[in-house]
Amino acid sequence: MQGIIAHHWDATMARLQACIDKVKMWPQGQFNHLNSSQYCQYLYFLSNTIWREDRGGEALGVATRLFLLNKALNGIDLFYEIAMPDVFFIGHSVGIVLAKATYGNYLVLYQNCTVGKNHGVAPVLGDGVIMYPNSAIIGRCRIGANTAVSQGTGVINRDTPGECMVFAGTAGELTIKAAKRPLIDDFFRH
Numbered sequence: 001m002q003g004i005i006a007h008h009w010d011a012t013m014a015r016l017q018a019c020i021d022k023v024k025m026w027p028q029g030q031f032n033h034l035n036s037s038q039y040c041q042y043l044y045f046l047s048n049t050i051w052r053e054d055r056g057g058e059a060l061g062v063a064t065r066l067f068l069l070n071k072a073l074n075g076i077d078l079f080y081e082i083a084m085p086d087v088f089f090i091g092h093s094v095g096i097v098l099a100k101a102t103y104g105n106y107l108v109l110y111q112n113c114t115v116g117k118n119h120g121v122a123p124v125l126g127d128g129v130i131m132y133p134n135s136a137i138i139g140r141c142r143i144g145a146n147t148a149v150s151q152g153t154g155v156i157n158r159d160t161p162g163e164c165m166v167f168a169g170t171a172g173e174l175t176i177k178a179a180k181r182p183l184i185d186d187f188f189r190h
Contacts, residue, residue: 004050004062012049015086016042022087022106022188036074040093043070047080085127089187092133101137104129104145106188113149114138118157126162128184148183 013031020038021028033039047066050059063080070076075094078084082100088107090096095112103115104127113131115123118139125137126145135149136156144162149155153168160166160176165183169175 001058001062001065004054004059005046008046008049008053011053012042012046015049016045019045019087022190023089024187024189028189037090037093040070040074040076040090041088043067043074044078044080044084048082048084051080087188101125106184107131108184108187110135123155128182130183130187146179146182146184148179 016031017029019041020026020031026038031038031042033042043066047063047070051063067080070078077097082098083103085103085105085107087105088109090109092111096109097114097116099116099122101115101122102124104125106128107125108130110131110133112134114136115125116136116138121140123137123139123141123143125143126147128146129143130148131137132149132151134152136154137143137149138154139157141155141157142159143155144160144164146163147160148165150165150167153166153174155166155174158174163179165177165179167175167177
């Protein structure tokens with residue numbers, strides 16, 4: 001196991017550092033293994049890098065154990081086969097469940113958010129999507145760039161135009177309001 005991790009260490013750390021350096025609240029050029037969000041992303045990048053570069057039997061076992069460790073430590077269901085963007089931020093990992101969907105860069109995830117399939121169809125998220133706590137994007141959805149899904153809102157089999165905020169409306173409908181400014185700028189360096 002140590003040999004496999006050592007073999008993929010440099011590639012993993014390059015991916016992780018490129019991500020960390022874009023997050024405004026994190027000092028550039030530093031990885032803090034005691035920051036649970038950074039460590040959560042580290043475990044994902046490590047398991048995903050091993051899976052992408054070395055799908056052999058022992059390597060697959062290591063990737064699986066790292067996925068399970070991340071799930072146990074951080075309460076996140078983020079399988080190593082999922083193609084996460086190069087730059088994303090996890091505010092609080094507990095309760096996050098992510099399906100094999102299409103994720104745009106500069107993604108923000110908070111606790112208890114879900115990206116899931118509906119009848120085998122997964123969503124497509126554009127760049128700069130923010131999912132606040134307890135939000136969900138499920139099924140045949142095309143979420144436009146710079147969409148913020150408010151707390152407790154579920155977007156199911158619906159599209160958003162982008163540059164907007166999405167709120168839970170009445171009778172299961174969504175309320176979509178144009179964003180006054182790009183909220184994603186609060187999170188990332190460009």
